[in-house]
Amino acid sequence: MNTAAPIADFRRYPMISALTAVQTLADRVSVxxxxxxxxxxxxxxxxxxxxxAKCVYSVTRxxxxxxxxxxxxxxxxxxxxxxxxxxxxxxQDGHVSxxxxxxxxxxxxxxASRAERRAAKPQSRLWDSQLQLPVFxxxxxxxxxxxxxxxxLALRDxxxxxxxxxxxxxxxxxxxxxxxxxxxxxxxxxxxNVQSRADADSNAYTAFNLPLHxxxxxxxxxxxxxxxxxxxxxxxxxxxxxxDGFAIAHxxxxxxxxxxxxxxxxxxxxxxxxxxxDYRFQAPIIALDASGQVAEIRMANFLRGxxxxxxxQMPDLYRAYRRFMxxxxxxxxxxxxxxxxxxxxxxxNRRTLHARNAFDPTSGARHFQGCYVDRDELLSRILVLQx
Amino acid sequence: MNTAAPIADFRRYPMISALTAVQTLADRVSVxxxxxxxxxxxxxxxxxxxxxAKCVYSVTRxxxxxxxxxxxxxxxxxxxxxxxxxxxxxxQDGHVSxxxxxxxxxxxxxxASRAERRAAKPQSRLWDSQLQLPVFxxxxxxxxxxxxxxxxLALRDxxxxxxxxxxxxxxxxxxxxxxxxxxxxxxxxxxxNVQSRADADSNAYTAFNLPLHxxxxxxxxxxxxxxxxxxxxxxxxxxxxxxDGFAIAHxxxxxxxxxxxxxxxxxxxxxxxxxxxDYRFQAPIIALDASGQVAEIRMANFLRGxxxxxxxQMPDLYRAYRRFMxxxxxxxxxxxxxxxxxxxxxxxNRRTLHARNAFDPTSGARHFQGCYVDRDELLSRILVLQx
Numbered sequence: 001m002n003t004a005a006p007i008a009d010f011r012r013y014p015m016i017s018a019l020t021a022v023q024t025l026a027d028r029v030s031v032x033x034x035x036x037x038x039x040x041x042x043x044x045x046x047x048x049x050x051x052x053a054k055c056v057y058s059v060t061r062x063x064x065x066x067x068x069x070x071x072x073x074x075x076x077x078x079x080x081x082x083x084x085x086x087x088x089x090x091x092q093d094g095h096v097s098x099x100x101x102x103x104x105x106x107x108x109x110x111x112a113s114r115a116e117r118r119a120a121k122p123q124s125r126l127w128d129s130q131l132q133l134p135v136f137x138x139x140x141x142x143x144x145x146x147x148x149x150x151x152x153l154a155l156r157d158x159x160x161x162x163x164x165x166x167x168x169x170x171x172x173x174x175x176x177x178x179x180x181x182x183x184x185x186x187x188x189x190x191x192x193n194v195q196s197r198a199d200a201d202s203n204a205y206t207a208f209n210l211p212l213h214x215x216x217x218x219x220x221x222x223x224x225x226x227x228x229x230x231x232x233x234x235x236x237x238x239x240x241x242x243x244d245g246f247a248i249a250h251x252x253x254x255x256x257x258x259x260x261x262x263x264x265x266x267x268x269x270x271x272x273x274x275x276x277x278d279y280r281f282q283a284p285i286i287a288l289d290a291s292g293q294v295a296e297i298r299m300a301n302f303l304r305g306x307x308x309x310x311x312x313q314m315p316d317l318y319r320a321y322r323r324f325m326x327x328x329x330x331x332x333x334x335x336x337x338x339x340x341x342x343x344x345x346x347x348x349n350r351r352t353l354h355a356r357n358a359f360d361p362t363s364g365a366r367h368f369q370g371c372y373v374d375r376d377e378l379l380s381r382i383l384v385l386q387x
Numbered sequence: 388m389n390t391a392a393p394i395a396d397f398r399r400y401p402m403i404s405a406l407t408a409v410q411t412l413a414d415r416v417s418v419x420x421x422x423x424x425x426x427x428x429x430x431x432x433x434x435x436x437x438x439x440a441k442c443v444y445s446v447t448r449x450x451x452x453x454x455x456x457x458x459x460x461x462x463x464x465x466x467x468x469x470x471x472x473x474x475x476x477x478x479q480d481g482h483v484s485x486x487x488x489x490x491x492x493x494x495x496x497x498x499a500s501r502a503e504r505r506a507a508k509p510q511s512r513l514w515d516s517q518l519q520l521p522v523f524x525x526x527x528x529x530x531x532x533x534x535x536x537x538x539x540l541a542l543r544d545x546x547x548x549x550x551x552x553x554x555x556x557x558x559x560x561x562x563x564x565x566x567x568x569x570x571x572x573x574x575x576x577x578x579x580n581v582q583s584r585a586d587a588d589s590n591a592y593t594a595f596n597l598p599l600h601x602x603x604x605x606x607x608x609x610x611x612x613x614x615x616x617x618x619x620x621x622x623x624x625x626x627x628x629x630x631d632g633f634a635i636a637h638x639x640x641x642x643x644x645x646x647x648x649x650x651x652x653x654x655x656x657x658x659x660x661x662x663x664x665d666y667r668f669q670a671p672i673i674a675l676d677a678s679g680q681v682a683e684i685r686m687a688n689f690l691r692g693x694x695x696x697x698x699x700q701m702p703d704l705y706r707a708y709r710r711f712m713x714x715x716x717x718x719x720x721x722x723x724x725x726x727x728x729x730x731x732x733x734x735x736n737r738r739t740l741h742a743r744n745a746f747d748p749t750s751g752a753r754h755f756q757g758c759y760v761d762r763d764e765l766l767s768r769i770l771v772l773q774x
Contacts, residue, residue, distance in 0.1 A: 273396060273397050279763055309496060310496065322455050380667075
């Protein structure tokens with residue numbers, strides 16, 4: 001069977017099941033699949049998704065048809081499964097549409113098909129201090145797209161990884177970040193240098209300990225991935241600490257649902273301020289997705305503005321905030337490791353909180369470089385590698 | 388009166404009203420202002436916001452205190468308004484905090500103070516085809532920070548502007564964008580060239596008409612500001628069209644509340660796909676903020692994936708989508724103008740939808756350059772200019 005119908009995509013949609021029958025109803029076409037599933041498709045949906053060369057520009061595979069240019073009451077004149085196994089529709093106005101059965105099944109919106117797609121969505125794997133740290137080799141990631149894909153899937157689902165064997169020349173972080181995509185710039189630069197400086201514009205650029213935090217909670221969209229690359233580390237102290245913010249939120253939800261609710265509901269302002277910039281953004285510390293799952297953690301005590309909640313909410317907010325901070329200090333959640341030259345951390349900045357112990361800048365040099373790549377770029381790269 | 392207490396900020400907080408009295412209660416301190424307002428501050432809030440040099444690092448003005456290191460039941464031993472007019476607190480553990488009355492008033496969270504701050508938030512000014520287009524001169528924006536501020540406020544509140552007198556060398560867009568901040572890169576580059584190309588990776592790079600849309604609805608965070616700079620425009624056609632997406636959403640809410648609700652509630656997938664990338668993001672076309680106001684429009688018919696809604700929702704979604712698209716075509720909303728060389732559009736890409744009429748690439752050359760700057764950078768720049 002040659003499923004020759006074009007599709008408006010660069011992905012391939014393998015045949016899951018053959019079309020066996022099609023029935024035209026008043027407002028929809030109902031198709032029957034060989035595996036017994038029935039999928040309804042409303043007439044406007046089918047007309048809207050016609051992949052023919054008049055409706056979709058073949059070079060960009062983007063739609064040129066606008067559905068508002070088709071009469072609202074347009075009906076099929078005839079429907080059939082054609083000799084290629086495609087759904088063939090002759091419309092009353094003379095237009096013809098053909099749908100590849102692999103594409104059609106992948107976009108079916110009957111309850112079973114939608115539930116299947118929901119179930120296939122990637123799930124976060126929660127971790128604690130016992131995490132078997134996912135470690136990758138620089139050269140393999142540079143040379144081998146399958147190794148690259150495994151790294152990116154670990155970042156998506158676990159949110160923490162270490163890469164070893166990275167050159168220690170300043171700027172060499174760029175090559176590995178660009179294996180994913182372009183770097184997200186910020187007011188701290190494209191690459192930022194994490195070194196103790198007298199003129200620090202962030203506590204990150206001091207020798208102080210930094211409590212567990214996400215970077216740039218002061219922006220509407222926190223950076224997706226953060227890289228921290230060790231060039232030199234001769235100073236005493238300065239160990240890296242990580243916790244899975246999703247695991248802590250999950251535990252908080254179980255152990256103290258009221259505190260969890262306060263952190264989901266009450267917005268908190270975060271601020272990055274210096275002589276040249278004044279970033280302020282308000283959002284709750286824990287964000288939930290549409291299905292009520294923990295989707296993001298936004299947290300940096302040193303960037304937090306004064307709480308601005310009602311007089312009634314304020315005591316609850318302090319209780320919840322103290323509880324959350326106390327949990328980030330619990331050994332059960334914390335992974336502690338000193339980064340050595342030629343190693344880098346890459347982690348999900350919207351999930352995995354990171355911290356640094358204080359170090360002694362008089363005991364030796366310490367120079368890390370960092371950068372950000374956003375989640376959109378990570379997910380796009382994964383989809384391309386999976387094609 | 389010399390209000391010498393340091394503050395953990397680079398902003399100034401002018402004195403609104405003097406502190407006249409302070410009373411210590413079981414869980415809070417209650418202060419009285421000269422204008423009659425009373426503001427409660429809970430003990431942990433005051434201890435948390437202590438601006439002293441032990442609690443805040445004076446160089447970065449970022450907090451080093453973590454409130455979880457202070458006993459939950461710490462109380463003031465004594466409170467008073469000191470000779471500088473500051474709120475002075477001696478804590479039971481010997482720590483001393485002093486609060487500048489301007490800063491304290493700006494962060495008071497009694498109901499009246501919070502309502503005042505809400506009321507002072509910038510409001511969008513809705514517009515239609517009769518808009519008096521805000522026009523600015525390139526050289527003034529480059530030289531004069533007050534002119535720059537006026538432009539940025541127009542972008543924030545109206546969401547559409549034109550700049551004239553811009554050099555027509557390729558790349559000169561960069562200088563004016565950088566008057567705000569760095570440019571947001573995308574898979575289309577830092578600057579993108581809008582020209583008709585045989586190997587287009589977007590319908591934007593054809594000569595087709597483009598219906599009203601936002602750029603990159605395929606990303607979690609749509610770009611905040613979009614620039615479109617005309618270098619050459621000798622082709623017939625290609626006029627720019629703008630509508631205020633907030634005005635259309637507002638009208639839809641009045642005229643067809645069911646359609647409005649469908650567009651606020653049902654997520655729609657948008658896709659940017661080519662041989663090297665595969666961006667997909669799902670969100671409703673109309674986003675509301677926490678107070679139920681229209682906060683964002685996400686819309687590009689040519690980047691839309693097949694609707695994935697339940698069988699029950701699908702007819703409602705099509706009806707709502709047709710209605711919204713039809714409204715974007717109504718003359719009452721549309722501002723139409725041809726851009727000439729040396730002019731540029733700058734607009735709020737998350738509010739103001741833009742379109743282009745088809746042009747005839749055989750009739751003459753046409754070359755625009757574009758770029759993005761995010762809303763965070765716009766708002767930060769405004770705050771710095773307003774200091």
